[in-house]
Amino acid sequence: MDIRSSIADTRKEFEKSFAVGDFYNRQTQDSEHLERILSFINVNKGMRILDLGTGSGYLSFPIAKNNPCCDVIGLDIVNSALEANRARAVAEGIKNLSFVSYDGIDFPFDANTFDLVVTRYALHHFPDIEHSIGEVSRVLKSGGMLFISDPCPNECDTERFVDDYMRLKKDGHIKFYTKDEWTAICRRQGLMVVDSFNSSIRFPKKKDTAYGYEEVLKKHDQTVIDSYNLVETDTELYLTEQVNNILFERHS
Template sequence: MGLDVSESIRRTKQGFEESFHEDSFYNQQTRDEEQLNRLLDCLNVENGMKILDLGTGTGYLAFPIAERFPHAEVTGLDIVLQALHRNRQEAERRGRKNLQFISYDGLEFPFADRSFDWVVSRYALHHFPAINGTFQEISRVLKPGGQLLISDPAPNDCDGDRFVDAYMQMKKDGHIRFYTKNEWIEIGKATGLAYTGGFETKIRFPKKRETAVGFNEIVNRFESEVVRSYEVEITADEIWITERVNNLLFQKKC
């Protein structure tokens, strides 16, 4: 494991541990009930199936999946210990016997081969520094014919130089990069996961100006039309941008 990968995971974990400690929850910034329901509707889950929520965070997906499918087993996996601790408390409070939360090292999933019928992940994969290895792990733990549902923001078509990644990296939470739909399809194909469909949504995303040190310098590095394509709006306390979101389904080849 290279130092850059392990250091990236460490920074991501530290950033999110601090964020959760301050009660500034990422999912509060990214809540979208319409998108959530569309994601849940993608899941054809039968009794007894096992579902892994990768990068579960506050359990934004894990809790409603466990509630909608009470006879399935749902596991939330993450590196952020405070989030997992709170999730366990909340699952116990709700009496969710079909939901558990597990920590890991950010690289190797602590599960046997062919353990899950579904892997889901929302707004997490852009933090993963070894994305090809992560997809290899996803493929490994999926059963033959098992399915993957990912939801993650994407760069705009005109943003070849990736203004959006430079912008997101201002907050020290381990952002690596957003991927295009075609990039996801190629990553999946390399690990035996075939793209089967999906849909696009959008998110209006806020950033506290205090975490946007260097914003003007970043804006000046990129073409103004690229910056404008994200509908940037600056208020007294925040910077808002609009991001496209890829919601994509894959199936593991038998």
């Protein structure tokens, strides 16, 4: 895999997605899930918090608003989204929130900088997940926490239909990871599971971004496809995906 080309493809497609924000927001917003995350991550006064793959700032804005004594930074590769976020933060008078661009590989921060790193619906786009989680571990303080929220394959989906399906949109989707896979990846970087909960997302995809989906359906077992409750309309496809929500702690 050409890592930089994958990152460039992801950046390009998300620039397009953020330009038509209504559909993108409908894909990813879930107020009940958001509230559960905010209560789960246990933010304390004075924390430095990194929102990795911040996108539209879906996590970083409420975290910053709810915790004015914390310093919150949103990190992403999509410059247009970051510019819009900066303008919104100024308009809303949020002083403790900033946004930083990076190359998708190395984090532009010193070691032992953050008390908490959060990331939602982003890591399946990261082409070198071992390096990225290593970067998370590097910038976390000892005892710091990582919260990951990302969809996962169903247990019966051993051939990874869901990944083939998600790659139909050329936005740099790499892979959904199981909880066991996250546990192993993070353990190798000194991050140990503390707690977790499960949720789900009803994910719409426009048919015009899913060219060839009929061939993907033919390739995979119907029982597996049915497990995702796939529904087709004239213009969209809907899939129900399970979501891992996992909290890790960095050990020395």
